[in-house]
Amino acid sequence: xxxxxxxxxxxxxxxxxxxxxxxxxxxxxxxxxxxxxxxxxxxxxxxxxxxxxxxxxxxxxxxxxxxxxxxxxxxxxxxxxxxxxxxxxxxxxxxxxxxxxxxxxxxxx
Ligand code: HEC
Numbered sequence: 354x355x356x357x358x359x360x361x362x363x364x365x366x367x368x369x370x371x372x373x374x375x376x377x378x379x380x381x382x383x384x385x386x387x388x389x390x391x392x393x394x395x396x397x398x399x400x401x402x403x404x405x406x407x408x409x410x411x412x413x414x415x416x417x418x419x420x421x422x423x424x425x426x427x428x429x430x431x432x433x434x435x436x437x438x439x440x441x442x443x444x445x446x447x448x449x450x451x452x453x454x455x456x457x458x459x460x461x462x
Pocket of ligand 1: 404407408409410411412415428429432433435436437438446
């Protein structure tokens with residue numbers, strides 16, 4: 354990965370954030386999200402905090418809806434080491450992203 358490519362990625366991410374102006378890129382999980390995932394709201398939002406804290410250091414944190422639910426485990430696994438997440442934190446981040454991506458997949462049906 355070259356510096357230019359990284360810069361391009363960062364600029365693209367910044368552009369996407371501007372385009373999404375007014376919408377949170379990391380929506381707070383609700384009771385409905387927790388019920389769908391079969392976990393507590395607290396657990397989902399713990400994943401959200403880890404995501405916001407660890408996944409926005411190099412690029413803006415992606416939006417959960419940037420990828421379909423089934424794509425997230427691969428991306429999080431790829432980024433885990435870079436983000437300095439242990440296995441427990443990785444699982445929380447992954448559950449948050451998969452759950453919030455499912456919300457939008459259902460809403461668009
Ligand atoms: C140490 C820097 C760093 C951290 C921390 C980091 N990333 Fe990344 N991320 C990158 C770079 C650089 C790329 C560009 C593509 C590549 O090198 O794989 C990238 C690309 C991505 C992509 C796009 C992949 C694609 O195929 O389009 C996603 C999604 C992503 N990161 C998610 C995350 C998540 C989720 C976290 C937190 C768990 C995270 N990143 C933390 C550096 C980082």
